[in-house]
Amino acid sequence: xxxxxxxxxxxxxxxxxxxxxxxxxxxxxxxxxxxxxxxxxxxxxxxxxxxxxxxxxxxxxxxxxxxxxxxxxxxxxxxxxxxxxxxxxxxxxxxxxxxxxxxxxxxxxxxxxxxxxxxxxxxxxxxxxxxxxxxxxxxxxxxxxxxxxxxxxxxxxxxxxxxxxxxxxxxxxxxxxxxxxxxxxxxxxxxxxxxxxxxxxxxxxxxxxxxxxxxxxxxxxxxxxxxxxxxxxxxx
Numbered sequence: 001x002x003x004x005x006x007x008x009x010x011x012x013x014x015x016x017x018x019x020x021x022x023x024x025x026x027x028x029x030x031x032x033x034x035x036x037x038x039x040x041x042x043x044x045x046x047x048x049x050x051x052x053x054x055x056x057x058x059x060x061x062x063x064x065x066x067x068x069x070x071x072x073x074x075x076x077x078x079x080x081x082x083x084x085x086x087x088x089x090x091x092x093x094x095x096x097x098x099x100x101x102x103x104x105x106x107x108x109x110x111x112x113x114x115x116x117x118x119x120x121x122x123x124x125x126x127x128x129x130x131x132x133x134x135x136x137x138x139x140x141x142x143x144x145x146x147x148x149x150x151x152x153x154x155x156x157x158x159x160x161x162x163x164x165x166x167x168x169x170x171x172x173x174x175x176x177x178x179x180x181x182x183x184x185x186x187x188x189x190x191x192x193x194x195x196x197x198x199x200x201x202x203x204x205x206x207x208x209x210x211x212x213x214x215x216x217x218x219x220x221x222x223x224x225x226x227x228x229x230x231x232x233x234x235x236x
C-alpha cells in the first residue's frame with residue numbers, strides 16, 4: 001500500500017505542488033490549510049507521516065506539534081516546515097517530538113529524501129522490536145506468542161502471522177487479498193474467504209467481546225483494520 005502523507009500548511013500553492021511532486025513519487029497526499037482542520041484530519045486515519053508548517057493562520061505549529069504527540073496520533077512521524085530563522089523554534093519542535101525539520105524555501109528533492117529517511121527509520125525500529133505492545137495486548141514475534149493481560153492466547157501459526165501482518169500496519173485497511181499476500185501461507189490456509197474464519201478465531205482469542213470487536217475491525221466491502229487505539233484500553 002502507498003504511504004499516506006498529510007500536509008498541514010496554509011500555503012495552498014505549496015501544498016498543491018507537494019501533492020503533485022510527492023504523488024508522482026508514489027505517496028498518497030492529503031492537505032489541510034489550518035491547524036484545526038489539520039488536527040481533525042490527523043485523527044481520522046493512520047498517516048505514515050505528517051508534514052507540519054509552524055506558521056499557521058489559526059494555530060502555533062509548536063502547539064499543534066505538542067497536540068499531535070498525544071492520543072491516537074502520538075506515533076505518527078512529524079516533519080516540520082519553518083520559515084522562521086530562529087533555531088530555538090526548531091530545537092523546541094524537536095524536543096516536542098518532531099522527527100525532523102526543513103527550513104523554507106527548500107528543494108523538493110531534499111524533502112523527499114528526508115521523508116524516505118524518516119520512514120526507513122520507522123521500519124528499522126519496528127523490525128528491531130520483538131514485541132508489539134497495544135495496551136493489554138502483547139504480540140511477541142520472537143516467542144511467537146500472543147498475550148492478553150499476561151495470559152497466553154492459543155492461535156495457529158497462520159493466525160499468529162495474520163495478526164502480526166495487521167498489527168504492523170495498525171490503522172490501515174487491508175483487503176483479504178492483501179492479507180493473503182502478506183501472510184504467504186499454504187494455499188488451503190488462504191483459500192477464498194477462509195481469511196474471515198481466521199479473523200473470527202483471532203477475535204475469539206484477543207477480544208473481550210468477540211461479537212463487538214474493538215481490536216480487529218471490519219470495514220464492510222473493503223477489508224479489516226487492526227485498531228491503533230480504543231476507548232478504555234490505554235495504548236490500544
